[in-house]
Amino acid sequence: MNNSKVSISVKDIFFLEMKEFKTMFSSFFNKNKKVVALFDFSKKVHPGYDNDGLTDESISAALFPGMKHDYFKIRNLTSDLFALAKDFLSQIYFRDESICYPTFLLEKLREKNLNTIVEQTLKQFKKQLSEEVTKDEFYQLRLAEMSQQEHFYQITKDPFGSHSYFQEDFDNFFEYALLKLLKFYCIMIHDNVQNNFSFDMKMFDQVLDLSDNRKDEEPNSQ
Numbered sequence: 001m002n003n004s005k006v007s008i009s010v011k012d013i014f015f016l017e018m019k020e021f022k023t024m025f026s027s028f029f030n031k032n033k034k035v036v037a038l039f040d041f042s043k044k045v046h047p048g049y050d051n052d053g054l055t056d057e058s059i060s061a062a063l064f065p066g067m068k069h070d071y072f073k074i075r076n077l078t079s080d081l082f083a084l085a086k087d088f089l090s091q092i093y094f095r096d097e098s099i100c101y102p103t104f105l106l107e108k109l110r111e112k113n114l115n116t117i118v119e120q121t122l123k124q125f126k127k128q129l130s131e132e133v134t135k136d137e138f139y140q141l142r143l144a145e146m147s148q149q150e151h152f153y154q155i156t157k158d159p160f161g162s163h164s165y166f167q168e169d170f171d172n173f174f175e176y177a178l179l180k181l182l183k184f185y186c187i188m189i190h191d192n193v194q195n196n197f198s199f200d201m202k203m204f205d206q207v208l209d210l211s212d213n214r215k216d217e218e219p220n221s222q
Helices: 005-015 018-025 033-043 056-063 071-096 100-111 115-130 137-157 164-195 204-217
Strands: none
Touching: 033 056, 033 071, 056 071, 100 115, 100 137, 115 137, 137 164, 164 204
C-alpha cells in the first residue's frame, strides 16, 4: 500500500483540538465536501497511527467507492486538508497570542463606525492587560498598541482634542523599545562571554546611562 508524504501529513494534524478544528469546515474556509469527508474518515484511526488504516488506497476507497484509485486526486485532497490545519493553527495563535489581533479587530470596528462595540472592545482588552502578571516587553508593546488604538478612536470623536494621547503613545512605545534593547544587550553580552562572539552593540552606553538615570529617578522601579 502506498502511504504518500501528503497522506502522512494528514496524520500529523491530529494534535489539534478536533472539535474546534471542525469550524474550519464552514463555507467561509472550505467549499470542498470531500475535504470534510477525508477529515471524518481520518478521525477513525485517531489516535493510533501504527496501522495501515490511513493510506492513499483506503482514503480513495472510502471517498470514491467504486472508482479507480487516483493518486493525484487523493494528494490534492490531503494537501487541502493539511493546508486547513495550518490555517487553523495560525488563526488560533492570532486570536490567542498575537498582539495584532486586538489592533486589527479595533481597526475594522472603527472602519464600520461601530463606536459602541469599539468602546466595549477597548475596555475588554484594557482589562486583560491590567490583569497581566508579567510586565515584559511584549506586555509593553501590547500596551503601546492599545493606547494608540484608543488615540485613533478619540480622533474620530474629537480631531482637535486628542493630542494628549500622543504623549501616552510615545511613553508606552518608548518603554517597549527600552526593554527590547536591554534584552538584546543581555543576550549579546552572554553570547560574547560564552562563545567569544563580538557584536556591534549600538547605543549601549547611552541606553545603559538612560536606564541607570531612570532607576535613580524611580527608586521603587524594578
